[in-house]
Amino acid sequence: MAVASLAAQNTTPSAQKSLFPFNARRYLLGQYRADTSAAFVQLPADVAGGRIIWLRTLAAAALGKMIAAARADGFRLEVLSGTRSFRAQQMIWDAKFTGQRLAEGRNLALELPDEAERTAAILRYSSAPGISRHHWGTDVDLASTSLKWWAGQQGQRALSWLHTHAPDYGFHMVYTSGRLHGYRYEPWHWSYLPLARPMLRNYFAKVVRESDIKGYLGAEHVRRLRWLEYYVEGVNPALK
Ligand SMILES: [Zn+2]
Incomplete structure (x- = not known):
């Protein structure tokens, strides 16, 4: 599909069903399938x-334009x-936690044996599962994830x-x-605000709770790290 045909795709409310x-x-926790939903497009x-x-x-139609x-x-x-x-x-996340995957060229499992310190270090670069804006289907990484570039x-x-x-x-x-607070500067990460703003407001409304922060290595440390205030809400103030 070319860019122009993507931009022209069906964006009627019925295609969206609902927010x-x-x-x-x-949805906010990323526990659903995008590939079988009428609200998503590849x-x-x-x-x-x-x-x-x-x-x-x-978001895809706007991005195509x-x-x-x-x-x-x-x-x-x-x-x-x-x-x-x-x-x-x-x-x-788990691969960075165990050192199987490097974080900015560093093996954090070797460098930081203390798991609480390691968790905080991974969070500088990567979102923990369940609190990522990438779960929403509204956010994209563009061009390059290298600050040098x-x-x-x-x-x-x-x-x-x-x-x-x-x-x-x-x-x-x-x-x-x-x-x-929150993740470091990421010039590549852009968000489609007409859909993403209401998603964030559902976080403010505590739709996702502390007890939902689980299911991966080091989750108990994330729960102690002001995950909501710093990592979910610690964004560009214009997005709130
Ligand atoms: Zn991103």
């Missing part, structure tokens, strides 16, 4: 660089990641374009610089 096509708590291969990436239909506009201005904004299930996030010439041009134009398509940067 939450599943039980809200299970991104075209040329947008996703051949990766299998699902997004909420409304934004990427087409970027291309017209000479930018290629490939989508690296979109919807992730609890299980997918758990595999990333974004600091370079290509990255700076892309960033400037996004800051100017992305809000016209409903997309906003989530992990801006200068926040006091």
Whole structure:
């Protein structure tokens, strides 16, 4: 599917069903299947660089328009990641916890034998399962997850374009610089606010509870780390 046909896809309310096509708590926790839901669509291969990436239909349509506009201005904004299930996030998380997967080139299991310290270190870079905005189907990682790339010439041009134009398509940067808490600066992570803002408000309304923070290595430490205040709510203030 080309970018233009994605942008033209059905975005009527009936295609969306509702904000939450599943039980809200299970949805926010990423415990559902996007690939069999009418509220989700798989991104075209040329947008996703051949990766299998699902997004909420409304978010995908807006993203398709934004990427087409970027291309017209000479930018290629490939989508690296979109919807992730609890299980997918758990595999990333657990592998970092055991050191099977490096975090920023570091084996945190070797460097930080204290599991509470290790948990806090992983949280600088990765969301824990159950509290990731990638569970919502509204958020994407674009172009590169390397801070070096974004600091370079290509990255700076892309960033400037996004800051100017992305809000016209409903997309906003989530992990801006200068926040006091939460994940580090992530220039690649953008969120489709018309759907994501109500999702965050459901967190404020305590739809996800402390007892839901479980099912992966180190979860007991995440529960003690102000997961809601720092990691879920510690975002760009314009997104609340
Ligand atoms: Zn992301």
